[in-house]
Amino acid sequence: MAEYSKEEIRRIEQKWQEKWEKDGVYKVETDPSRPKYYVLDMFPYPSGAGLHVGHPLGYIASDIVARYKRLKGFNVLHPMGFDAFGLPAEQYAIQTGQHPAITTAKNIETYKRQLRQIGFSYDWSREVQTCDPQYYKWTQWIFMQLFNAWYNLSVVDNSKNSIVGKTEPIQTLIDVLEKEGNKNVKAACNEDTPVITAEQWKAFNEKEKEIFLQHYRIAYQSETMVNWCAALGTVLSNDEVKDGVSERGGYPVERIKMLQWSMRISAYAERLLNGLDTIHWPEPVKEMQRNWIGKSVGCELQFTINNSQLTIDVFTTRIDTIFGVTFMVLAPEHELVSQITTAEQKEEVEKYVEVAKNRSERERMSEVKRISGAFTGAYAINPFNGAKIPVWIADYVLAGYGTGAVMAVPSSDTRDYAFAKHFNLPIINVLEGPTSDITKDNFEPKSGSMINSDFLNGLDWKTAIEKALEKVEQLGIGQRKVNFRMRDAIFGRQRYWGEPFPVYYKDGIPKLVEEKDLPITLPEIDEYKPTESGEPPLARAKDWGYRPHPQPGTRNPEPVYPFELTTMPGWAGSSWYWFRYMDSKNNSEFVGKEAEQYWKDVDLYMGGSEHATGHLLYSRFWCKALKDLGYVQAEEPFKKLINQGHIQGMSKFVYRINGTNKFVSSNLKKDYDVTALHADVNLVDNDTLNIEAFKKWRPDFADAEFILENGKYICGSEVEKMSKSKHNVVNPDDIVSNYGADTLRLYEMFLGPLELSKPWNTNGIDGVFKFLRKFWNLFHDAQGNIIVSDAEPTRDELKILHKTLKKVEQDINNFSFNTTISEFMICVNELTSLKCNKRAVLEPLVIALSPYAPHTAEELWQKLGHAETILKASFPQYNEEYLKESSFEYPISINGRVRTKMEFALDMPKEDIEKTVLASEIISKWTEGKPPKKVIVVPGKIVNVVL
């Protein structure tokens, strides 16, 4: 007996999972004789809650592609691993004292067990975990390369004929400094980099040299603004701060400057932008990255302060509106503020700066409508017309963007306009046209022609910008400038559970450890909290320091120096992991040359869109840096990206009558005063509460009473995030034990388009389960014996087969998995009604279905008499020959409304079709004998009679 029963499914799935693992069928090696295909899922963070039903959505889709590509003859790399450093484990460690490595390892075990039983084709022998010293050894190594690198902008990309620059070893910069100083160096560097001569360079001591080089290094230290929470002794991210206090605990948060490691991602801005045009990513993700990079082309120019030597630099994209400048605004943090403020305004300005300083950017953003500012008392001179304009400070101008100062043109910028209105400042119109009036709803800032603008009058904005730019350069008061809004990325955390830096301090100078000393492993500490004095947790480590190897020729051992105490941020380990999978066991390189040459980049990357500007940008950055330094060949790491949607939870509610332990069914609740409580979704079937299970669920419900409708208790529902606290988590384990992994896989794909977000609802799962059983039954008689015939298939059967194969192949190439399942269902329905059990039809179908339902397919494959795994089969090629039709049933419509259908040969001339249609009884009923105005015949599509 072999019914497709719960027991049989469990037996089949376990049997094959064990066999696949034993035989190592998913192990993959470089094989230059075959084309490669690299399918990657985004690195999961192993949370303590385990997998819920939403997680596998993307994994199933990518696994289907991986299996399909194998059947198409590709050598497929499909690995899995864990992004295992992270705050939740650290938070848990702080609370319980349990080492984060232990909880992390436990969580990973849970994840792996859950993943295994869904039947993914991962090559687990390549698994990586970012918290494994054998892995983070190479994260540290890459950091060292980036520390030892700078970005040379004088390297021209010949293929694009543009300056994009290149990452180079820092030594090439040092060589230039030795020879001629930095006067000719074109590099991505800090704004405040001084110009020095070779002599000055040579005269620098070791510390001065290092400080100077930090202006250029890709990994460098800088003072950055952070949210410092003294009570917690740590730095908080923007979303850990709410209303100026810490979200956890509600302690005050201050914005202070702190010396931190940063990554000079801004050097790559242009390449990160251009590269987007070369990769197949969802347009919204590309757009988000473009916005994040935020390239704007404009002009930087100087305004002098009246009666002073001081000048203020401003950046503007609308130099054409220069004659409309009526005031100037500096960021409250701007360094000139204290110098230009007059005595009368001092008090007001200082008060304003004090308030503005501690307002986070997020706060400033959420209060767009609140206009605030203060007058400094100083005036600047418009270099174009000598006009004296007041200088204000306001927090709508950000210190971190451009120069931290704007020339305000209230007639063409809505924020400047609002500011001018609020403080009664003058407004000069410089553009005239139907949509050029800022006070009107249809205001379009780039419209109309220039007025009140001297030599620019009459021009459109574009021409005026060009003309004004020429003037600026001619006057020598500024230059064209491309500005990026992307800032360098902070690379560090004041935390324990992350990669230690391979950095120690000698006389306050950061120095790299030697490569042979890697990895620098995390030391054991007594508690995972910051120290009393506010130092990071690593300061608690005892006897933790670095003793450099003695220089050749010296005898005395070096003393022990202190290590860097911060750790790397969450994105360090995930910014290069796809390379490690190519060669995860390599002890001498982060990826071996041969493996890297073969696998090169990721062909399909599957993951959520929440990583659009974080992980996906950093990964592209590191990939480019590693390429420039000659370690890898890919300019872009991920050729094709797909964002799977999010599965939300469907929360279920029961309604307790206040002050009682009585629950009223959803549709009757309006007559009572009730409180809605979350009921566990696993106690609810199709909105009907399982009352007995509910009573057992929690002791306080044990003697609950119920007011029913039609004998049932109906729950209310609401879409919410899937989370433990809302009791709406559906665990894939439960689905697997009820229906099997194959049904779960099929159902997740059947739910709808992969990219769409939707609430999980198990209700429809019977449909795909029945489909699998019907498919199974095609191979079996009523007693469960396999019966497959070797008879020749009929033309109808072949048509069904090839129609299905064609659709399956088309859909998978469009990543449209839901429609594939529908097509399989149609196919099985048709074959069932034909009672087809012919090998020639069923065998190709088993192969085609195997990426979706691998266990069932493998079992049937074996029953069909194959000794070798179905993974080694070839995907059956459909034959167009069987799909040809000789006739078509035309819908016949009158004025676009279908009235009847008529069958005609596909090669029948239009005129004949028209004649036959008009002669037909049904149509003449509508035409009432009158000749139609027009008859449209589209061969193979439709006939439309226009009356």
Place this chain on the structure above:
RNA sequence: GCGGAUGUGGCGUAAUUGGUAGCCGCGCCAGACUUAGGAUCUGGUGCCGCGAGGCGUGGGGGUUCGAGUCCCUCCAUCCGCACCA
């Protein structure tokens, strides 16, 4: 405020280039079988109407012989964001 997306039966959804709206599945209705079950099988199922027929893809308008699909406009929901000069 800016940017992105989405709106189709009771529900999840489907619909090459504009060419039969609602495939497939759930649910529901009716029937068959039966060791009475939340099993299986068969048929039906967008809405209104007895019917002929009419109405229908968030609302309104447009282009077209023909619009879910193209254009304009409005509305709703969801997601992202760093007031970017």
